Amino acid sequence: MEIIHLLLVDDEEDFRTTLAARLKKRNLDVTDVGSGKEAIELIRKKPFDVAIVDVKMSGMDGIETLKQIREINPLVEVILLTGHASVEAGIEGIRLGAYDYLMKPCNVNDLLIKVEDAYQRKLFEECHTQ
């Protein structure tokens, strides 16, 4: 099975590192960064399959990060995370091309399933854009 290249973007360090560690255990290639800006830089350099992006970040927020990621590499599927009851942000996100959105806290298994789904979607999109 091909390994999934995942980018995790969240300015909440505790949460991010814990999640990254847990996802790595599940055999994912995880890179984690603490800001939208860093994420954009990485997306330019490296091919990722899926990005998990927190909506509420200081500086560049999750929606803006999503926009820019999709601009640079539309094949990266983005899953939005939100710690707050902002359905509006979820809708806005999906409208802008996010794969789906999840509420924090989320169970790692659910997140993993969502990542795999997004990855499948990415492979599909790849086939259809070539």
Add this chain to the structure above:
Amino acid sequence: MPYSVKITMFKKLNLLKRIKSRKGTFSCDNLSNVFRFKYSCFKMLLDSNTEFLKVISDIEEKLQGQQVFGMSYVRSRAAQAVFHTFRMVKNLDDLSGHRYSLLFDVLEKINLSIKEVLGKRKEIPQTELILPYRQINAEMVDWVGGKNANLGEIFNRVGLSIPGGFAVTTRAFESFLAYNELFDEISRKKMEIIPDNPETINAISKDIQQLIVSAYLPPELEKAILLAYAKLAEAGGDGKSPDFPFRVSMRSSAIGEDSELSFAGQYLSKLNVPSDQLIQAYKEIVASLYSPRAIAYRLNKGIRDEDIAMSVACLQMVESVASGVMYSRNPFNLLEGNIIITAVWGLGPYAVEGTITPDSYTVAKNCQIITAEISHKTVQLVSDSEGGLVEIPVAVEFRDKPCLSPEEIGILVGYALKLEEHYKCPQDIEWAIDKGGHLFILQSRPLRIGKQNQSITPLLTSYPLLIEKGAIASAGVGFGPAFHVDSDEDLMNFPEGAVLVARHSSPKFVMVMKKTRAIITDMGNVAGHMASLAREFAVPTVVNTKTATTVISSGMEVTVDAYSGRVYRGRVPELESFQSTREFPMKDTPVYKVLREVCDWIVPLHLMDPKSPNFAPSFCRSLHDISRLVHESSYTEIFQLSDFVSDKKGIAFKLKGNLPLDLYVIDLGGGLRETSKNLNRVSLDKIVSAPFNALLRGMMHEDFQQNQLRPVEFKGFLSVMREQMLSPPSTVERFGDRSYAIISDKYLNFSSRVGYHYSILDSYCSQTPNMNYITFSFKGGAADDIRRNRRVRAIAMILKLIDFVVEAVGDRVDARYQKHDCSLIEEKLDIIGRLLQFTRQMDMLMSNENSVEALAKNFLAGNYNL
């Protein structure tokens, strides 16, 4: 978004993928990828449909007005409804190759209207950390929780005495958590919970509670609590009585969708708290939001942490001489009209805990004591000078003495009547009497009437009983002349004030729900669509009576007792007083009006008939319309997809075998043994998919092999033909359409159209019972609406009897069976295989209502040849 349901749904949908990924590389020319993509859209759509319907039923319940809720509830529900509708539209649009983009605009228009309604009511954000009760009323539930809001209401609007005190608001709760950055910390810890493993829940609960209890209050909050306490103590006469130092009780008053939970006393309350333990007690009560049971409850119900908050009630401790509970009506006999009081010496907990038998009084509204059972009370609970409570013996001369004097009983009865009048529903009241003889109300909440399926009104033998037992779809009492409804025309002619009598329930009855006094049906489901409408309109409704249309003739005057599921002939004066009490306090509030308005954009369903030309995006006027349209269309899309793929060599194989079906098999991996890319046919022995084999076993059951299908009854056949000729060509499905099985070793998705019906079966069958499931949808059929519905009801009945969870709406049945051993899953698939064959013969035989049950019984008895 309710989470747990989502989880299971996505677990399921992912199985398909994991099976495939294990097989290795993803190849672009493989059309099964298209399948996987589209099926993932389909499942997300179904998932959101389920969530959306849950939101609707929840809103309907709140619209009855008996539960308190605030603007945050209205906002979050509206947002969820919009989100799930959006997700449905998005997935249908993706699934169909973007042929439904128009729906986005329709949705956006409705969304804007909802926002407009919500925007009208500007909330004044509450910034106070502490609120005294004289400033609190029922509308402030978002800031002070249900218990506090009710106490404020009782004090300020009902005008009864409550102990002095104040509420520590949810604003205080937020500032406490924020000050310690606990939101994120709790989120992080909660991630480690494995929902079906109670041990992880216990461990995480302990961690989180520890975290909260050891955190510090923001200095301004601590100051505010202590100051409010000092003021209370001063007013409460602290220091005047050396025997009783001033103490408070601190009770949880949570907000959120957890009325069940607080009802069950799951959150902490502390009695007799001295000033130096005040802050600690506050933290412990906040921490009780994360007790293992509270966490598990919220996981199960899909309630998010963002939607909960803890306010605390801080009340002067009433050093009660006697205390107890009072019901403003007998919960097991509403007709009695008497008040029930239980009383103990000392503090209240012993009145409810069952430690001792309390005195028990039945009192008429005019204060006449009907029965008084004075028990032998040896112990009582009192405040301990160290804090907390202590059990002491009751003085010998008081042990057999009544706790209440007739005067006190008189005052209590007066309170009960006032509370019931104010809340417009029977109340469950906690009270206490102090040394000075002052009576205080400690809590009042809606009385839980009876238990499920239990009669709460007695059988009245002096009136002719027409129906002894039906299922209660909407409680209440209604009197009027019966009017039979068999057709749409009957609905048009429905007289004001009549009682509707029909063979089966139908959402169409909504047209007359404002005119009708009650509804009685032979068949029907309390969880059905009509039942929820009846509840919304507060129409007393009894369904599934079996005999209503036979024993009640048109014009006969009847009294429907939808508290106990009975119908009497004529007028029953004893029940009449229950007819009109349908107004509830929430209904007068601005928040209720907003919910009502928002609901108009969410709940009403106008798109009823998929065959109507109006069943189209531009006719959608509510989110319910959109979701209905999307749901319906998604099935069509899935079939078109299958049709498209079935002609491709090496992808779909036509199944060779003695089956009366045009069946194509699409293997996702491991479902077939050694197939050749060049063949387009496959024989039965090549199938290794466990669930598919089980289904085929049933379909090929010898009883179906030996006999030809039963010759169609002439009359039945004619009606099938007529329908086929009269229906517009686009909606007539062909006989003998293709069926598809999408399989892997452990997975099966079987979709078939036989005759006029379609069915979709989805199943996973592995060694891990928790992952196993069957979902089955069956819709439509030949013949007219009535026969079609009969068949659907017969299928629903069969599935229910073999342990499926079943929902039947109109001419569709949706059934679920999950988390069982693979042997059981296979057994059920075998039965469904037989059922699919059996149903081919069924609608011709549905000539009358009795055939529904007869057919179901025949099937289960193994008589397949009709």
